[in-house]
Amino acid sequence: MSSSIPDPPLAEASSAKRGASWFSWSLHLLLGLTLGFFLGCIVWNSLRRNRLADEGQFLHIVCGVSLLAGAFTSYWGDRAWFAPTVFAPDPPPQSRASHAWSIIIGAAGLGTLGLALYRHHQALPWSDRFHPRAQADVALISLLAMHLGLLVHVLKTGGFMGRVWRDDFPAAYWFLVAVLSLMAAIQLVHLLR
Structure with a gap:
């Protein structure tokens, strides 16, 4: 009688191992982007006050920091927020593709941030650099x-x-x-x- 009914947890486990949970990855990315926006505003304010950026770099700096935070949270998933414990459920599966996209997003954020700071630095007079x-x-x-x-x-x-x-x-x-x-x-x- 039990051999004719398939075991649901095994069927779910085999389907989960096939690929990444893109929904979970997207939620972590969205939360990281949101928190990164607020962190980017703080970073831009500090950089502007110290003459390392001006109003023209606001969007670039905030987007760069936001992309970096989103990449970090989507790469690490639940481990970005919580320490793994025995009682926690298994984290959503990740694949090489989801890790690669997180790294690409982080590189884009780092490039955006670096380019904004470089352009501002090059536009300054030599004495103010x-x-x-x-x-x-x-x-x-x-x-x-x-x-x-x-x-x-x-x-x-x-x-x-x-x-x-x-x-x-x-x-x-x-x-x-x-x-x-x-x-x-x-x-x-x-x-x-």
């Missing part, structure tokens, strides 16, 4: 990116370089999260003022 505040803010942006990357890594994996784990040493773990958050917040406030 290396403004002292802009050089200091480039270092601050790099530190901010490093601290935010470490914070995301610590929150996703529950540890830092195999030493501080969320379950073994919770006080040290949350202290590290608080320090990284505080450092990133101070740098972000300094960049936005």
Whole structure:
């Protein structure tokens, strides 16, 4: 009796392995593009204030940052937002084609952003190309990116370089999260003022 009825979970699993879940990929891309738009506005404002961009580059910078964020979220899927756990369902399948499209979108965003900054830099007079505040803010942006990357890594994996784990040493773990958050917040406030 059971041999005449096919097992539905196996049929769904075999159809899922054939290709990517383009619907899931598109939703992650759309969410990344939306969040990237807001992040791009913040980046453009900081670049404009530090004379690294002007009003003519607004669309290019915002689109470039938005495409980069969309590429990141569509490439990593659920792992861009959540750490993998035992209780989480299997992530939607990805294929080489979906990964390739994410990389192409990210390259387009990086190219758009780089071209906008290059054109602005070439249009400046020679004396304004290396403004002292802009050089200091480039270092601050790099530190901010490093601290935010470490914070995301610590929150996703529950540890830092195999030493501080969320379950073994919770006080040290949350202290590290608080320090990284505080450092990133101070740098972000300094960049936005």
